[in-house]
Each structure stands twice: as C-alpha cells, then as structure tokens.
Amino acid sequence: MSTPDSMPVSNAGAIAHTGSYYAASANDKVQRSALNGDTTADVCIVGAGYTGLSSALHLAEQGFKVTVLEGSRIGFGASGRNGGQIVHSYSRDIDFIERHYGQDTAEAMGSMAFEGGQIIRRFVGKYGINCDLKDGGIFAACNDNQMKELESKKALWERYGHTELELLSEAGIENHVGSNRYVGGLLDKSGGHFHPLNLVLGEAAALESLGGTIHEGSRVVDIQQGDKAKVITAKGSVTADYVIIAGNAYMEGLIPKLEQRAMPCGTQVITTEPLSKQMQQELLPHDQCVEDCNYLLDYFRLSGDGRLIYGGGVTYGAREPDRIEQIIRPKLLKTFPQLDKVKVDYAWTGNFLLTLMRLPQFGRLGNSVYYAQGYSGHGVASSHLAGRVIAEAIRGQAERFDAFTGLPQPVFPGGRLFRVPLTAMGAWYYNLRDQLGF
Numbered sequence: 001m002s003t004p005d006s007m008p009v010s011n012a013g014a015i016a017h018t019g020s021y022y023a024a025s026a027n028d029k030v031q032r033s034a035l036n037g038d039t040t041a042d043v044c045i046v047g048a049g050y051t052g053l054s055s056a057l058h059l060a061e062q063g064f065k066v067t068v069l070e071g072s073r074i075g076f077g078a079s080g081r082n083g084g085q086i087v088h089s090y091s092r093d094i095d096f097i098e099r100h101y102g103q104d105t106a107e108a109m110g111s112m113a114f115e116g117g118q119i120i121r122r123f124v125g126k127y128g129i130n131c132d133l134k135d136g137g138i139f140a141a142c143n144d145n146q147m148k149e150l151e152s153k154k155a156l157w158e159r160y161g162h163t164e165l166e167l168l169s170e171a172g173i174e175n176h177v178g179s180n181r182y183v184g185g186l187l188d189k190s191g192g193h194f195h196p197l198n199l200v201l202g203e204a205a206a207l208e209s210l211g212g213t214i215h216e217g218s219r220v221v222d223i224q225q226g227d228k229a230k231v232i233t234a235k236g237s238v239t240a241d242y243v244i245i246a247g248n249a250y251m252e253g254l255i256p257k258l259e260q261r262a263m264p265c266g267t268q269v270i271t272t273e274p275l276s277k278q279m280q281q282e283l284l285p286h287d288q289c290v291e292d293c294n295y296l297l298d299y300f301r302l303s304g305d306g307r308l309i310y311g312g313g314v315t316y317g318a319r320e321p322d323r324i325e326q327i328i329r330p331k332l333l334k335t336f337p338q339l340d341k342v343k344v345d346y347a348w349t350g351n352f353l354l355t356l357m358r359l360p361q362f363g364r365l366g367n368s369v370y371y372a373q374g375y376s377g378h379g380v381a382s383s384h385l386a387g388r389v390i391a392e393a394i395r396g397q398a399e400r401f402d403a404f405t406g407l408p409q410p411v412f413p414g415g416r417l418f419r420v421p422l423t424a425m426g427a428w429y430y431n432l433r434d435q436l437g438f
C-alpha cells in the first residue's frame with residue numbers, strides 16, 4: 001500500500017535498519033533473537049532507542065534485571081538515523097518554561113537541561129563505545145534577529161550554570177564554517193557529534209555486559225496491568241514489576257492515549273561521498289557540528305570518514321532516496337555551493353515526535369508503567385536524561401521525573417489524519433517566517 005504524500009513515513013515492523021550511511025558503517029551487525037516464550041524481569045522496556053537503552057543501562061548499573069523488547073532492530077527508530085548532534089536544553093527553551101510554568105518548574109528543568117550530553121560522554125567513556133564522538137556544536141544565525149536570540153540564549157543558559165559558550169561574530173563564524181550564509185553564531189563547547197547508530201549499539205552491548213537482555217524482532221502488542229505488568233509480543237511475554245514505554249514516534253497504535261498527544265514528523269538526511277582532506281578543512285575546519293536557527297532548520301557535520309552529513313526541514317512523505325536527495329541537495333548547495341559536483345552516497349528519512357508545546361512528555365500510566373516521549377526534534381540529549389530520571393523514579397526518587405510530569409500534555413486537535421495537515425500548515429508558516437527573516 002502506498003503512503004499518501006501528506007503522511008510521515010513509517011516502516012515499523014520491518015526488521016532491518018533503514019538504508020542509511022549509519023547502517024552501512026555500523027560496528028555491530030549481529031541480530032539478537034526474538035522473544036520466544038514467557039519470562040520475567042524487574043523492568044521490561046519497550047523500544048531499543050536512546051530512551052529505552054539509557055533507562056536500561058541506568059537501571060542495570062543499579063542491579064535491576066532488565067529486558068528490552070525491540071519491535072525491529074536496536075536503533076531502528078530515530079536513535080539510529082539522526083543528525084548525531086548533542087543539542088542541549090529542550091526544543092522550547094527554559095525562558096518559555098519560566099513564562100508559562102513558573103520559576104520553580106524552570107529551575108528544576110533548567111538544572112537538568114545540560115545533563116544529557118554528560119550522560120552520553122559517561123557511557124562512551126565507561127563502556128569504551130566507539131562512535132566518533134567529537135566536541136563542539138554551533139548554532140548558526142541566518143539573520144540579525146536570530147543573532148539577537150542567540151545572545152539571549154547565551155545569557156539564559158549562563159543563568160542556569162552552562163558557561164561553555166562563545167558568541168561568534170560574522171567573521172568569527174567564518175573561521176568555523178566555510179559558508180557565507182551566516183551573520184554569526186553561538187559555539188557550545190560541550191555540544192558535539194557522533195555516529196548515532198554506533199552509540200545506541202554500544203549502549204546495547206554495555207547493557208548486555210551488565211546482564212541485561214535485548215530481544216529484536218519482538219514488537220509489543222499489548223501490556224496488561226495487574227499486580228505485575230505483563231508485556232506481550234506475538235511469541236511470548238515478559239512479566240515485570242515495572243514497564244517503560246520508549247517507542248516514541250514508532251509506536252503505531254500500542255498506546256493510543258499517548259499517541260494522541262504527539263505527532264510523528266518525517267525529516268530527511270543525505271550523506272556525501274568522502275570529501276578530500278582539503279575540502280573537509282574548508283567546510284568545517286574544527287570538525288564541529290552546526291544547526292541553523294530556522295524553525296525548519298538545516299543541520300550538518302562531518303562523519304568519522306570525512307563525508308558531509310546534511311539534514312534539513314520537515315517533509316511529509318519523502319521516502320525514496322532520489323526524492324530525498326532532490327529535497328535536501330539544494331539546501332546543502334545553498335550552504336556550500338563549492339560542493340556542486342559532490343556525489344550523494346546515502347539518503348534516508350526518519351521520524352521524530354513533535355508535541356504541541358515542543359516540550360518532552362514524561363509520565364506514568366498507573367503505578368508501574370512509565371513513559372517518556374516527544375522531544376520534538378531535540379532528543380539526543382533529552383532522551384538520555386529521560387533514561388536517568390525514569391531510573392531514579394523507579395528507585396523511589398521521583399522529584400526530577402515529576403518536574404516533567406507536571407507539564408501539560410495536550411492532545412493534538414483532531415484525529416491522526418487532521419494532525420498531519422495541521423502541522424504541515426504550521427511548517428509552511430514557519431518556512432515563510434524563516435524566508436522573510438522575522
């Protein structure tokens with residue numbers, strides 16, 4: 001059945017990674033067995049992305065017996081396909097939280113807003129994960145208004161204790177990015193980038209080294225709550241004291257109540273052939289990652305083997321590599337016209353999960369089922385934070401988890417079919433805003 005052009009693409013249920021550069025350069029291609037039969041665990045986790053595996057690793061480090069059920073492959077979802085950029089704070093920044101939810105909530109969430117990157121670095125260091133991790137992320141301003149917003153962001157983040165920041169003038173950013181598109185930027189020295197699939201695969205191996213279990217090809221079809229929860233797949237079940245739902249944009253009907261509160265959005269990425277050392281040096285001399293400040297933002301970086309990985313926008317329905325290249329290549333050439341002859345080796349699409357408030361949704365369903373979802377495009381760091389605070393809550397220290405559960409989680413207006421055009425309309429509006437620079 002073909003997907004209408006207005007729908008985000010999903011091939012949930014497939015048991016192969018999408019045809020990305022990351023899948024082609026994955027460190028670990030061994031497929032874990034599917035769940036077969038009935039078993040028990042302290043905690044059963046639905047989904048082997050960063051939310052699921054960060055929760056799993058934090059819990060296993062504390063001695064919990066953890067089983068992760070992944071419908072497809074480890075990192076099949078956004079965690080194995082993303083831009084690989086550590087972006088701090090939340091998709092809506094802490095000043096929005098201050099204005100709408102008060103200073104106490106802002107203090108609580110602000111104090112956690114820079115933790116995700118530290119968790120990633122801790123996992124990489126402690127478990128020796130080979131994922132080409134590099135330091136330094138740049139927010140690039142396309143116009144003077146965006147530059148003013150970056151100045152405010154720096155002041156805001158410094159108020160919350162994050163000081164590894166440097167404003168870049170127009171001349172300054174040219175020393176970091178070989179493009180004349182930008183009027184300045186903000187360098188976050190503790191931002192950074194990495195091979196996202198190799199990170200999640202490394203986290204999976206770390207979990208297994210601590211005695212945790214992961215089953216691939218094991219889509220959860222039902223969760224029965226009772227004294228203990230029973231998590232059911234086509235060929236087996238896990239009975240557990242706690243369940244963590246970490247399916248994000250790929251759940252497709254498991255928990256309609258959660259899915260009504262967010263909207264899967266497709267975003268596309270292309271990867272060039274390896275560039276000459278001279279060209280790498282010209283484009284990104286300090287090997288940092290970059291995202292611009294548009295609402296429909298472009299993001300790019302070099303891979304470990306010197307390719308340019310370039311993603312951008314939110315496009316519904318684009319799924320064929322040729323079509324994806326057609327959409328993203330003009331964006332890449334607008335930033336780097338010097339690459340007009342470059343060959344694109346890989347093109348793919350992935351879904352992130354957008355919430356109406358663009359803030360993540362954490363919560364409980366009953367006493368023993370926890371969830372975290374909806375990082376709204378900035379989930380690499382926040383999903384790692386989610387894993388830590390869910391693990392804390394399960395251990396009985398729920399203050400930090402509950403700072404998130406207090407935020408409203410409004411349902412997207414209309415049903416699933418209406419949500420797509422509505423968000424597409426929003427994307428159209430923001431695109432216009434980006435073009436006109438207001």
Ligand SMILES: Cc1cc2nc3c(=O)[nH]c(=O)nc-3n(C[C@H](O)[C@H](O)[C@H](O)COP(=O)(O)OP(=O)(O)OC[C@H]3O[C@@H](n4cnc5c(N)ncnc54)[C@H](O)[C@@H]3O)c2cc1C
Pocket residue numbers: 012046047048049050051052069070071072073074075076077078079080081082083084085086087218219220221246247248249250251252254267268269299311349350351352353372373375376377378379380381383
């Ligand atoms: C193309 C792209 C680029 C991005 N770039 C960045 C970036 O550079 N920086 C950034 O901060 N964020 C980025 N993001 C967002 C970020 O990748 C996500 O927010 C984050 O990876 C979400 O992790 P997750 O574990 O919650 O979900 P996912 O990684 O999507 O994992 C969910 C997993 O659950 C499984 N699952 C779902 N339902 C079931 C079920 N019923 N049974 C069993 N398993 C199930 C899925 O198969 C999937 O593997 C990007 C996203 C995309 C798509």
